[in-house]
Amino acid sequence: MDEKPHLRLFDTHAHLDMPKFDEDRSAVIQRAEAAGVESILTVGISATSSRAAVELAEQYTSVYAAVGIHPVDCADATAADWETIVALLDHPRVVALGETGLDNYWKRTPLAVQQEFFRRHLRLAQDRDLPVIIHQRESQQEILAMLREARQRGPLRGIMHSFTASRDDAAQCLDLGMHISFAGMVTFKRSDELRAVASTIPADRLLIETDSPFLSPHPLRGRRNEPAHIVHTAQCLAEARGEPIEQLGEQTTLNARQLLGLEN
Numbered sequence: 001m002d003e004k005p006h007l008r009l010f011d012t013h014a015h016l017d018m019p020k021f022d023e024d025r026s027a028v029i030q031r032a033e034a035a036g037v038e039s040i041l042t043v044g045i046s047a048t049s050s051r052a053a054v055e056l057a058e059q060y061t062s063v064y065a066a067v068g069i070h071p072v073d074c075a076d077a078t079a080a081d082w083e084t085i086v087a088l089l090d091h092p093r094v095v096a097l098g099e100t101g102l103d104n105y106w107k108r109t110p111l112a113v114q115q116e117f118f119r120r121h122l123r124l125a126q127d128r129d130l131p132v133i134i135h136q137r138e139s140q141q142e143i144l145a146m147l148r149e150a151r152q153r154g155p156l157r158g159i160m161h162s163f164t165a166s167r168d169d170a171a172q173c174l175d176l177g178m179h180i181s182f183a184g185m186v187t188f189k190r191s192d193e194l195r196a197v198a199s200t201i202p203a204d205r206l207l208i209e210t211d212s213p214f215l216s217p218h219p220l221r222g223r224r225n226e227p228a229h230i231v232h233t234a235q236c237l238a239e240a241r242g243e244p245i246e247q248l249g250e251q252t253t254l255n256a257r258q259l260l261g262l263e264n
């Protein structure tokens with residue numbers, strides 16, 4: 001009777017193109033499939049990385065690509081890099097724009113430059129009716145202000161990736177049209193507050209992710225993260241919300257597929 005539960009999971013944020021996967025990328029994707037991860041959205045952080053994400057999505061049927069320039073990397077981005085991002089949107093395996101957003105932690109790129117790139121991503125996502133993937137670090141209020149500005153222009157949808165802010169911030173993001181995605185941080189012992197926030201997210205707006213190779217969930221902290229590890233995050237969220245992991249997996253997979261415009 002130790003048959004594994006039948007799981008359906010969608011990792012909405014991984015960086016499969018990163019060098020940490022160079023040794024065993026195919027095995028990583030196979031392990032994910034074996035763990036029930038039917039799809040992985042691999043997310044670009046620069047023109048080069050976005051091109052690599054698209055190539056992986058061409059190569060593996062379980063992988064889709066998001067293309068964009070990360071707020072920490074946009075200081076180095078050229079006009080040609082931006083043109084590359086725009087051109088990649090025509091590729092059939094590209095289902096989202098990002099990651100973009102604001103990062104007030106690394107201090108590598110002036111805030112004004114980050115805001116200029118974030119605004120560009122938001123406008124382009126709205127023009128193309130694509131979901132936008134948002135990175136936030138120590139800049140939740142600035143991000144909310146820019147999302148409100150975008151929302152005044154028209155409909156907006158996307159993912160608050162690796163969400164770590166408050167319940168009130170989550171409610172505001174939901175009002176603006178965003179989905180809320182939780183990564184390994186929600187499993188950490190000290191994350192009671194974040195688990196409480198997760199339990200308040202409406203079922204149809206909840207997503208899960210690994211942000212691999214970063215941020216391994218408990219009890220795998222300290223190791224390289226990979227999409228198969230999302231099971232621990234799903235289990236933790238299912239417990240916080242008082243539902244079976246199978247149900248949480250099914251619901252978050254359907255949410256991801258609907259948001260990214262994939263057939264259900």
Ligand SMILES: [Zn+2]
Pocket residue numbers: 013015043099211
């Ligand atoms: Zn990321």
